[in-house]
Amino acid sequence: MVTRKPVRWSGSDAALKAVQVAFDVEEAVMDAVRTAAFDNHLSTSDQIRHILKLAVSKRPKRPRLTVSLTAQDYEILGERYDLPPEDRLAIKERVTQELVRFATPAKPGR
Template identity: 45%
Template sequence: MADRELPKKWQQSAKVVKAVQIAFDMDTKLQYSIRRSALDKGISPSEQIRYLLDLPTHTKPKRPRLTVSLSDDDYQQLSERYKIPAEQQLEIKKSVIEELTKFALESEVKK
């Protein structure tokens, strides 16, 4: 197979693939401090670490998201909780969003 140059639009992705993720085992209080600082700035903890280390950071903020992995058993439990068939995962997701939104709004009122 001949060596060819990657198309320009793929070159940045190739750099990302070569990056290596590292994890830091730190005291919980130190981790909380870094995470809290990132949250206050509206950036990810990894971006905060890059900022603290004077490494380049993304200038364009990524879409803020919360994620959770759900198994088939989790969907079954949520199905029972929300009285929605487990196969209707989009409807379950909508119910989860409503519950999380309610939690967040109630948390803000308590402050």
């Protein structure tokens, strides 16, 4: 039996053939690449592609931060925010608010 993929998936063929490569380098090299990526508003992956003079996608990327949270982390955050640990969406919203507060400098007189 031959399984055919949906037509809407055909655009992902190139991505499926790509292979992620990890480089074991000194901390100074990682810092230099990360700093350049930050300064150039690029992901570290795009910065490496830029350094290697490879094509970088012009498609805008959704700016986001990621973190891996364990069940224990949800327990801790649920307790902190007075939410049930199963309400992961509400916890995510509260974490987002906390990150925004972290990034927003306090104004004098507030």
